[in-house]
Amino acid sequence: MCGIVGYIGYRKAHMVIINALKRLEYRGYDSWGVAVVQGNKLDIHKQVGAIGEIESQEFGEATLGIGHTRWATHGKPSDVNAHPHLDCNGNIAVVHNGIIENYLSLKNDLMKEGHKFVSETDTEIIAHLIEKNNGSLENAVFSAISVLKGSYAVVVISPDERKIVACRNKSPLILGVGDGEFFVASDTPAILEYTNRVVYLEDGDTVVITDSGYEIKNNGIKVERMVELVPWSLDDAEKSGYEHFMLKEIHETPRVIEETIAGHVSDTIELDVSFAAGISELVFVACGTSLHAAIVGKYIIEEMSGIPVRVEYASEFNYHTTPISRSLVVGITQSGETADTLEALRKAKGNGARILAITNVLGSSVTRVADYVIYTRAGPEIGVAATKTFIAQLVALCLVALKLSMLPRSELERFILEMRLLPEKIRKILDEKEKIKEISEILAEFDNMMYIGRGIAFPVALEGALKMKEISYIHAEGYPAGELKHGPFALLGEKTPVIVCIIRDETYDITLSNIKEVKARDSPVFAFSDEKDREIDKYVDYAVKTPEVDRIFAPIVLSVALQLLAYYTARVKGCEIDKPRHLAKSVTVE
Numbered sequence: 001m002c003g004i005v006g007y008i009g010y011r012k013a014h015m016v017i018i019n020a021l022k023r024l025e026y027r028g029y030d031s032w033g034v035a036v037v038q039g040n041k042l043d044i045h046k047q048v049g050a051i052g053e054i055e056s057q058e059f060g061e062a063t064l065g066i067g068h069t070r071w072a073t074h075g076k077p078s079d080v081n082a083h084p085h086l087d088c089n090g091n092i093a094v095v096h097n098g099i100i101e102n103y104l105s106l107k108n109d110l111m112k113e114g115h116k117f118v119s120e121t122d123t124e125i126i127a128h129l130i131e132k133n134n135g136s137l138e139n140a141v142f143s144a145i146s147v148l149k150g151s152y153a154v155v156v157i158s159p160d161e162r163k164i165v166a167c168r169n170k171s172p173l174i175l176g177v178g179d180g181e182f183f184v185a186s187d188t189p190a191i192l193e194y195t196n197r198v199v200y201l202e203d204g205d206t207v208v209i210t211d212s213g214y215e216i217k218n219n220g221i222k223v224e225r226m227v228e229l230v231p232w233s234l235d236d237a238e239k240s241g242y243e244h245f246m247l248k249e250i251h252e253t254p255r256v257i258e259e260t261i262a263g264h265v266s267d268t269i270e271l272d273v274s275f276a277a278g279i280s281e282l283v284f285v286a287c288g289t290s291l292h293a294a295i296v297g298k299y300i301i302e303e304m305s306g307i308p309v310r311v312e313y314a315s316e317f318n319y320h321t322t323p324i325s326r327s328l329v330v331g332i333t334q335s336g337e338t339a340d341t342l343e344a345l346r347k348a349k350g351n352g353a354r355i356l357a358i359t360n361v362l363g364s365s366v367t368r369v370a371d372y373v374i375y376t377r378a379g380p381e382i383g384v385a386a387t388k389t390f391i392a393q394l395v396a397l398c399l400v401a402l403k404l405s406m407l408p409r410s411e412l413e414r415f416i417l418e419m420r421l422l423p424e425k426i427r428k429i430l431d432e433k434e435k436i437k438e439i440s441e442i443l444a445e446f447d448n449m450m451y452i453g454r455g456i457a458f459p460v461a462l463e464g465a466l467k468m469k470e471i472s473y474i475h476a477e478g479y480p481a482g483e484l485k486h487g488p489f490a491l492l493g494e495k496t497p498v499i500v501c502i503i504r505d506e507t508y509d510i511t512l513s514n515i516k517e518v519k520a521r522d523s524p525v526f527a528f529s530d531e532k533d534r535e536i537d538k539y540v541d542y543a544v545k546t547p548e549v550d551r552i553f554a555p556i557v558l559s560v561a562l563q564l565l566a567y568y569t570a571r572v573k574g575c576e577i578d579k580p581r582h583l584a585k586s587v588t589v590e
């Protein structure tokens with residue numbers, strides 16, 4: 001939610017900032033802005049819409065500046081509400097990601113003191129609070145943030161002092177360390193072009209950066225933080241010839257599976273599962289796609305290990321009081337920054353639960369909250385729709401399930417062998433996508449659709465529907481196949497196609513019966529099944545076949561096919577695939 005960036009060094013600041021903002025655009029894309037220090041004044045450019053270019057003459061040779069790409073919370077997208085925001089004298093420029101919960105009362109107080117506001121944002125009060133405080137920029141910023149309640153990553157500049165002051169509380173912020181230049185940004189892809197050496201700032205940190213170095217204080221006390229090497233390359237964050245990031249990221253799935261397996265398996269599964277010792281249950285908390293991975297995990301882990309698993313919407317977790325002191329609470333979040341998930345984990349930790357995080361991002365906030373971390377190895381995901389990171393989560397959950405199982409070694413080895421064949425099978429789906437493209441042309445004509453599945457195929461249906469609705473804007477609902485007749489049947493008919501995810505296990509025959517019920521109500525049926533399933537063709541209008549795999553891996557192959565289906569349907573409709581309307585990649589507000 002919002003991308004922020006700051007630069008101090010020897011390059012033209014506006015060029016670095018615009019480059020960085022383009023790479024952060026997945027975090028918010030309704031408006032943007034840049035401020036640079038030009039001599040003894042600030043030059044500002046702000047505008048609604050996607051990030052564009054700035055004429056070089058506008059910002060000239062300035063080498064110190066900040067920028068922002070916005071996902072509106074307070075006040076609609078407009079030039080005025082775009083960041084940076086300024087104090088009364090136009091001498092202090094602030095960019096912010098997060099939400100200031102007490103901004104209204106602070107704004108009222110500031111207005112009584114004569115401060116004039118121009119925007120509807122919560123951010124603008126920060127510039128005025130800094131203005132009100134005397135002393136160095138650092139001290140003024142520190143005093144200003146001490147009265148803020150809520151979440152913020154804030155970056156501040158002023159022509160009075162050649163420095164950047166940046167602070168973090170519950171919103172992501174990294175410091176990039178180059179040779180003779182420094183960066184601050186919401187996320188690493190923003191700065192990978194310039195440096196892969198980063199410091200992951202922590203809650204309560206304020207960093208003051210000058211041309212010659214930086215100093216970090218945590219709640220006013222000087223601290224040292226490690227400079228870490230980001231294991232991602234710039235290439236990972238580029239489209240590399242693909243039309244969209246989403247398509248590129250789906251095509252990266254085979255490599256992602258190989259790398260996630262390689263990270264945790266040699267001859268045997270080396271994943272350390274000491275986190276599960278003595279626990280009474282697993283409780284998964286997550287949002288969106290990660291929640292769907294959690295539901296797949298529930299089916300597999302319960303089946304393989306016998307350990308009870310609960311799955312909870314992270315955003316609802318804090319509103320009930322089920323005891324969790326003997327639970328292992330598992331946060332699944334690819335970004336590691338989702339506010340709802342982080343809050344749920346903090347509460348669980350406060351109530352005595354052990355915390356495991358499954359995340360894709362080194363140094364992300366969730367890694368600080370968790371007692372144990374399992375990293376997926378998907379590389380940066382830029383498309384707002386989660387694709388390869390979802391598959392990496394499924395692979396990680398399969399590994400946890402297998403490791404927690406009581407299976408004999410020979411059985412485990414069989415599964416590992418099967419897993420190692422997955423990348424090849426996914427490549428086959430990617431190579432044979434014509435049928436999926438053909439179907440997407442038909443589906444693009446509809447306004448509503450249902451996705452159904454039973455057992456382990458049910459969360460696959462949920463995820464298929466989420467992917468379809470978020471990027472094609474077609475209303476799509478995921479349901480357990482048995483649940484349609486309890487209400488949603490009323491929506492069936494020739495204008496409501498039903499996408500069936502079906503696996504040849506104990507759910508197969510009953511799902512076929514459900515298909516017959518759907519057909520009897522005139523809905524066109526599109527099935528996603530495996531290549532050995534000849535029966536299905538008799539029952540449905542279209543069938544997409546994926547390679548045969550052990551049933552616990554079926555969600556992986558079916559999901560890749562459904563991701564392609566959503567992608568091509570959105571493409572037929574000419575949608576803005578990588579940046580769907582109203583959404584953002586990393587949801588850092590509750």
Ligand code: M6R
Binds near residue numbers: 288290387470
């Ligand atoms: O970063 P997270 O995995 O915590 O994100 C959770 C959801 O916001 C996310 O999965 C969202 O639903 C997807 N972008 C949808 O494709």
